[in-house]
Amino acid sequence: MNKQRSLFFNVDWFVISTYLILCVIGWFNIHAAVYDPMNPSIIDLDTNYGKQLIFIISAFMIGFAILLFDNKFFNTFSPIFYGTSILLLILVLIIGRNVGGNQAWIPISSFRLQPSEFAKFATCLLLARYLSSGNLKVQELQTQLIAAFIILLPTGLILLQPDAGSALTFSSLILVLYREGLSGYFLVIEGICILLFVLTVLYNKYLVLFGLFITAGILTHFYRKNRKILTLIGSSLLFSVLFVFSVDFTYIKILKTHQKNRIDVILGKVDDPRGVGYNLNQSKIAIGSGGLWGKGYLQGTQTKYNFVPEQSTDFIFCTVGEEWGFTGCFVVICLYLFLLIRIINIAERQRSSFSRIYGYGVASILFFHIFINIGMTIGLIPVIGIPLPFLSYGGSSLWSFTILLFILLKFDSNRMGII
Amino acid sequence: MNSFFARKFVVQGIFIVITLILLTRLFYIQVISDEYILSAENNVIRRLPIYPARGVVLDRNAKILVQNEPVYDLMIIPLEVKPFDTLEFCKLIGIDKKGFDRRFKKARSYSPYKASIFEKQLSVQIYAALQEKLSNFAGFFVQNRTVRRYPDSIAAHFLGYIGEVNQKVIENSKGFYNQGDYHGITGIERSYEELLRGRRGVQNLLVDALNRPKGTYADGKYDTVAVAGEQMISSLDKDLQKLGEQLMKNKIGSIVAIEPSSGEILSFVSSPGYDPNLMVGRQRGNNYMTLLNDKYKPMFVRPIQAEYPPGSIFKVVNALVAQQFGMIDENTYFFCPGGYRYGRSSFMGCTHVHGSIGLKGSITESCNTYYGYTYARMIDKAGMRPINAYKKWHSAVSAFGIGTALGIDLPGERNGLLPSAEFYTKRFRSDRWGSAFTISLSIGQGELGITPLQMANVMAIVANRGFYYKPHLIKAIGEKRVIREEFLKKNSAGIDPKFFDVVIDGMSAVVNQASGTAWFSKIPDIEMCGKTGTVQNPNGKDHSVFVAFAPRKNPKIAIAVVVENAGFGATWSAPIASLLVEKYINKKITRPKAYMDRLLEANLLPGYEKIIRKSDSDSSNYKKGTTQPKKISNE
Known part of the structure; x- marks a missing residue:
């Protein structure tokens, strides 16, 4: 009993609240994105927002379960996590389902598992374990090479799918190395x-x-x-x-041609809003038409009538932009910024370097997703298919971000107990 | 603590800077720029025109002359087309593979996302066959529209036809017409276009990315309904028109019948005519070219566009004008030795030696000599210079509506010709000319040109004893039965009513007295007053003309019939007119069948024997549009 109470005392409720708020915002926007004004329905478990409700509840349960694990568990088993995800990444290349040109999903009954999502926290964990072990110096070439190998192995496997977007997220881990002493150069x-x-x-x-x-x-x-x-x-x-x-x-x-096209569109080399620039143009139109205050909940027309592709997953931010306007975007982005800064602060208050390094990994990966995803919907960077953490529809991504975050919260809740 | 603790601030700084960049960009596209709001509306709102039904045209007894019939345009959205049995499809709509490829390419180049017309105006039969299998042909759908339909295939020249607007019309319409709209090109379709076309409505639809309708925009707040075109009640009598067209078959010429008390046109026949249904449907272009190249010019609107020297019927006008001028009266007699001698050695022949003849007799027996003297009196003995006397005569004749267009509500009316004094001064290179120079005007020959409409209008004036209403074809517009102001105005011909008695006496005798020129056309129980005319034709056989009104008391109908190349007025035109008058007044015809058959079967086309075979094959060239009913007409 005593242990339980101290756990809840020490968990960072700021992060959990922010996390929950973002999940709820995500759910409402997914509802709006798939809402059909001609057949309005309340809750239907066959729809995306119905499934997302299950995902959110189960994710929270997973998060809660993580808090109950023993503190040493993640450090000890990090090589196993890492090895399992590498195996899954190899497996997905063999038996995976090809969706939209990427062989990234392993079908498990009616759901699909995306191993690249779980590779993220596994890589973070192993990187943290490696860098915190012994008396390593990041400035040394050998350390840099081994760290690079840990990062680049899953990256390479994901590139084979080929899912350039997910692969790129691992590049954000350079921030972790920088914090641990990698030269600013x-x-x-x-x-x-x-x-x-x-x-x-x-x-x-x-x-x-x-x-x-x-x-x-x-x-x-x-x-x-x-x-x-x-x-x-x-x-x-x-x-x-x-x-x-x-x-x-x-x-x-x-x-590939489509990747080249996406870069060309961003750089303004081609102006073809009906062809290769369609996604980006429609996405900008949806967000841009939101104005200062937005069109109101369920009142968006661009996202509702399928002008924006992938409107409940990668382009969920369009719904926020269209229906809640600049105000809504401002709130969402500030919540993210608050979350990121809070995570860095949490990382810095850890006593063990393992926890700290892991915390930086979490912040880097979240930051990369947020920046790339929002940046792509407003035309700052090429269209790269990665989800917006906690907002985008999808079980794998929500669960993996939850696990990523809650492992850190677990470390943090025990920070006092570790010398 | 770690020696690189300070780098925490660098990392957090990077987060803040990137966040600021995102927010700045968002602020720009959401709040500052309005480009995206406009794009969003373009994306999602389709302004769908709702086409109004074109106004229906009825005859004077509310029977339908032209109405609207649904046709079906086959539409295509190229992007949604999936592979299908092209051969079967082509067979269904009656095109070949090449035609299919051409249409598909055209639609694709217009827009792969948007619907465009693949094939216009499918008939009900083809539509029915296609509808069953339409689900096999993804990307195709059918949109219905209406086209004009003429149930009796009559009155083509009067009704006119509609066609697609061209670029110039679109530009001049200040945005009313769009590509693919129809407008009236001839006939009342054109002159009443603004009323017939109605007002287009607009529906603002929300569509999704695949252009599928998803509901109304702002609950229809900005929608407008289509207003159907006004219904037109024409003055035409459908049965009379039908009979007139039958009687004029295989003849070149016109019939115009007017109700004198209102100026309403009861019948408006131009022969040869054409089936107005030919100008509708998929074969329209071919039919149009065939009609255009026909040697008898069926597109020519003869009642208002053909000008003839009126011949003897002009004697009526001269008799009235001379009385009004006080030059003759009912007791004026001239001696006819078989012609009129004028100038030094010129002689205008007369049909008979009439001996001493009075005004009434001059009309009944059509004495040229009498009008030679009468005209000479008006011009030479008016107590003024002949040229001024001619000007006076000119204006008196003009008051009958001769020499200027009457202003009928149809496009393309011709003025005719009543030469001015200046015309003759120029021709004779001197203003010292007298009656002898222009003597043929006395009997309606020479430089005169009068349209059949003007002839009928002269009869309306005689029937009304001195006035006329502007002849018109639309007697009431819309539900409220509005009539144009100008058609209610009485126009005076400037002749005192009392001068008409003797003329009408003479005209009655033309038909009802055994010595009259049209005795053959007497109607048993109706006193018709008429005047025959034979128009000299330098190019062939003379034209047969007959004008009349009936009954004598309280006239109901004034009529002019012109049959080209048919010889005497009494032979062809007068019997045709008499049948129409009887039909109109008594609603039935009592004359023997042989009398009517002679007229129906006569072929008076010039040189018809040589071309009869050719004209048969000509008529088979008219491909019936697919919207044709099986039974085309009762001809």
Whole structure:
């Protein structure tokens, strides 16, 4: 009894409340997205919102169950979780169901399991366990390589499905490594790479190369006395030139047409709202027509009449935007921001580095999903099919985000007990 | 604690910055830009036009002349089409594979998402056959519409036809017409277009991404209902019109019958005519071209577009004008030696040697000599210069509605020709000309041009003893039976009523007295007053003309009949007119069958023997539109 009480005392109720509010917001918006004004029905378990209600209840039960586990359990079994998800990822390639071009689902009776969702927390756990073990230093190359391997193994398997969107989420774990001491240059390099990528796709690669040489020339002129910086400039230049060529090659030869189209639409290279730009254009129209206050609950027309594809899953934010307007979007985004900052704070107050590293992993993965998903619905980034945490319809994603979050809450509730 | 604790703030900073970027972007597209709100409305609201039914046209006894019949347009949404048995489909709607591909390509290039017309105006039969199997052909559906239907296939020239608007009409209509709309092109369909077409309604529908209707927008707050076109009650008598068209079969010419007391046109026949149903349906284009190329010009609206020198019937006008001018009276006699001598050596022949002849006799026996003298008196002995006397005569004749269009409610009416004094001054290069120069005007020949409508109107004036109402074809518009103001106005011909007695006496004798030129056309119990005319035709056989009104007391009908290339007025035109008058007044015909058969069977087309075979094959060229009823007419 005493233990139970202390558990509830120590659980972070701010995070749980935010989590529940987001789930409820999600449920109402899924209801609105599939609501048919011609045949209104209250609750029907065959519809998406009916199923989502079951998902929410079961997710909460899973979360509660996690709180009852022993604290050591997750640390001890993290290699097994990781191994199981790797096995499932391999299995899905063999027996998986192909939905929408991605072989990402394992059918279990009437539901479908998406192993890539569970790979997220498994990878987080193993990464946390590895980085917190012994006296490792993230600055060392060996550590970096092993950490990269832990991250890249599931990424590679998911890419084979091929589900580029889910695979990309693992790149967010670089934030974890950064917090644990990875040089800030990596973040800068990542930023420069993105910039170069966009410029190369958008403009002629020779123009970009010309710009690179000019920049390098100017920098060389200013730092001509500093040999160390000159070397840095030289190697950066070499790296950049190679990168530009490889992007050009990748873009033309490797990327699939639909992926290329999505990038082209975002960068404004093509203007074809009926064809490849349809999703994005309709999504922007739905959100944009919401105005400041929105059209009102169940009053949205764009999302209701199927103009927006995937309106209850990846594009659920369109319903929020259309029916609740800027006000609703502001509230939802602020709830997310509050959740993220709270998670970071929770991570920092952990005594064990395992819990802290895991907390950063949770924040990074949530952050990546939120930013990419909302960014894609409003045309900031290419259309990448990943769900919006807690809002999008779907059992696998809701459960996996719940597990991800509640494991952290479990660690946090026991933070006092661990020396 | 960890040495990299400060990096917490970098990570949280990144979260905040990204959040701000998202919110800024959202604020822009939701609050600042209104582009997306407009796009959303375009997305979801379809403004569906609701076509009103075009106004129905009835005859004077409320029998239907033209009505609307449903037809079925086959529509296609190319994106929703799934593979199906093309061959069966083509067979069902009667097209070939090539035609199918062409239509499909056209629809696709218009829009893959939106519905467009695949095949127009399917008949009820084809529609019924197709409807059963339509579920096999995804992406196709049927939309109904109405087309014009003429149950008796009569009065084509009067009713006119409708057709699709062209680009110019669309531009001039200030947004009323859209591509694919129909408007009146000829006849009353055109002159009453604004009333017949009705007002289009709009339904604002919410549609989903696949263009499927999902309900009304704002509960129909912005919808408007379609207002059907006004019903037109025409002045035509359907039975009379039908008989007239039968009698004029295989003849070139016109019949115009007017009710003198109102100016309402009772019959309006232009021959050769055509079946108005030919201008409806899928074969319309072919039929139109065949009609256009027909050597007898069936599209020509002869009652208002053909101009003839009126011939002897013009003597009636001259007799009245001369009396009004005080130049002659009922007791004026002239001596007819078989012709009228004028100028130094010119001679205008007369049909007979009439001897001494009075005004009444001059009408009954159609004496040219009498009118030679009468005309000479009016022009030369008026106490003024002949040119001024002519101007006076000109304006008196104009008052009969001759030389200017009467303003009937049909498009394309011609003025006819009544030459002005200036015309002759120019021709003779001097203004010193007298009656001798223009003597043929005395007997209605020469430069005169009068339409059959104007001839009938002259008879209406005589029947009314001095006035006429503007002839018109629509006697009442809509439920309220509105009649146009202009048709209620009495127009004076400027002749004192008392001068008509003698003329009408003469005209009655034309028909009812054994010596009259139209004795052959006497109707047993109706006193018809008429005047025959034979119009000289430089290109062939003379035209036969007869004008009349009946009964003498309280006239009910004034009529003009012109049969081209038919010789004397008494031979063909007068009997036709007499039958129509009898039919109209007594509602039945008592004349022997042989009398009628002679008229019905006569073929007076020029050189008909040579072309009779060809005209048979011509008529088979008219492909009946698929909306044709089985029995086309009782001809």
